Amino acid sequence: MHKHWLRYGTAAEQKHMIKYKDKYDGIVINASMLAHTAKSISRFIHSEVNNKPYFIDPMTHAFQHDLAKIKNDKNEIKSSIEKLIEEYGSPIKEKIEKGQPVKIDDFNTDNLANFTLSVLGFQYKHIFASLDDELKEYVEYIGNYKKPEFLIAPYFYMTKLNSSQWLPLNEKLINKSLEHKDEYNRDIYAQLVIDKSFLVNEDLMSKVIEKYSNVDGLIYWVDDFDETTASKEELSAILKFVKDYKMKNPSKTIISLYGGYFSQLLLKYDLSGVVHGLEYGEMRGVVPVGGGIPRSKFYLPALRKRINGSVIAPIVFHEVNNSEEFYKKICNCSVCKKNIKQDVNTKNEVLKNFDEKYLLSRPIEINYKNGSSRATEFPLIESKIQCLYHYLEEKYKEFEKIEKIEITSLLSELINDRDNFEQYFSVDEIAYIDRWVHVLKDD
Ligand SMILES: [Zn+2]
Structure with a gap:
């Protein structure tokens, strides 16, 4: 079981991921980054880390927001996103060319099928298709083309307010993806990307469990979810979601796309895996898409x-x-x-x-x-x-x-560790540990 996933950030980080290759299980790559620097990533994936599974976040939500979120300082579409638009084609391409974000009505039976195939096909083959000739010969010789561990159905971001529109479209995209599963001979996963208002709404979350249980696995990402400032209600909602999903789908995988230690503790409650970045990827806002200055701490x-x-x-x-x-x-x-x-x-x-x-x-x-x-x-x-x-x-x-180690010991160790340092922090800053323990202990 691959529990510990590392998010690929930039080409400059490749050497660190290679150096630490024995200290994580798998690699996660953003589709926009892959489209932008395909050759470099392809080489990397076929390099010393070629025993690692990988999967690609198709980043299809990028096109539904205010377009300013995918533009650079010069008011042009970011070059990384631009290549992805070419890959995904209709209806994204026409809409962005007109300067408009994509909406539910832009999808019809025809373009929904084509769009789904473009998104799945990109994930399936872009890494090995981007191999340079020199390496290709070698990879062909050893027969080790790297294919993704699974494919993710196209998805759009949902809030409580817009879910009545996007949820039915997300379902259609999942169902269409499943129709093509055999062509790729890969498991098909769904990706749930939501805000906190959606997360704490029990009706919506149980609807997701009902609708997203036909896939082979699930990846989730809550917008800007900082485990150290999240409320008990939000943390409990995550725990409940993971448990409910696994209860309905005991043999399936569920992975947290951005997470810190709280998410890691959910591995004790049947979460299958946690992704984090190289230091600054334990949480992430849905927008802006890409970018941000990494801070060292x-x-x-x-x-x-x-x-x-x-x-x-x-x-x-x-x-x-x-x-x-x-x-x-x-x-x-x-x-x-x-x-x-x-x-x-x-x-x-x-x-x-x-x-x-x-x-x-x-x-x-x-x-x-x-x-x-x-x-x-x-x-x-x-x-x-x-x-x-x-x-x-x-x-x-x-x-x-x-x-x-069992969860009760992990939690008491967490409290002891906290006690040694809490005097240096304000009550509010340090209270997250109590919230984590409270949520997980009550369970
Ligand atoms: Zn150290």
Whole structure:
């Protein structure tokens, strides 16, 4: 079972995913990124990570929003999205050319079938069809064309308000995809992309379970869902959804497309897998589609959360007197053991080590579209990489541990870990751990 999925971000991250290839199970790729940099991704997937399963998020929701969300600063459609529009064709292409987002009425029997085939076909073959000639010969020789683990039916984003329109279309797209399952010899999954108003609406969620149970598996993504600020009601709704889906479909897969430690704990309640990015992909807004500046923060294992440099540095200073204490209280992963030198015996030296390896940044100025600008700090690449490696080490350990240890022990460990650091945070900031435990314990 592939539980731990990593989201492919940029070509620059390939080397990290290769270096850490033994510490996750599979790879997830956005269709827009694939369309944009197909050759590079194809090479990557056929490289040292060629034993990893992968799947592609077809990103069909990109075309239903205000078009500003898929445009660049020059008011043109982002080049990454543009290639995907070519791949998907009608009715998306005509609509976007007219400067209009796609709507339910744009689909009719003919173009719905063609659109579905374009979206499935793109996922099925774009990676191996984009292999350059040199590599193709070799891959052909060893007979190892990489095909996706499963295909995802085209989907659109739903809120409570618009669900009466998009839900029936999503159902049609699922059913049409299933008609073509045999052609691809691949499982067909549905992707549920919703906002919080939809999530906490029991009627809608049970409707989804009823309508989305004919597929072979389900991927879900709640817009901008931050597990550390989510309410008990929202967290309970996620838990209930996973359990209800599995109760109706015991042998099927259900995967959280963006998730942190709370989602990982749901693996104990039959969630099949969790996807996260390289450091900054535990949540995501549905729009804008693509983009955003990745921020480097240090993942504090005890709190299962990434913490800003300005907050973590004083914590390290106050809590840690020497390297041994750092390993004990903050982190003892192989990256930290290398970065915080073994023979360090004073607070100041530990902090210096920590700062130099994880927190160095340089000032930059961000210029906004409206003409204003703001001075901020941008992490140095090497600091970002060390934060990332430490994060990947810890995530791997978390998945391993969750596999082996029962939920009650995981929860009491979480509370103990929290107790060691809660004095540094406001009540509101740290309350997420109580909410997680409350939701999962009551169950
Ligand atoms: Zn570490």
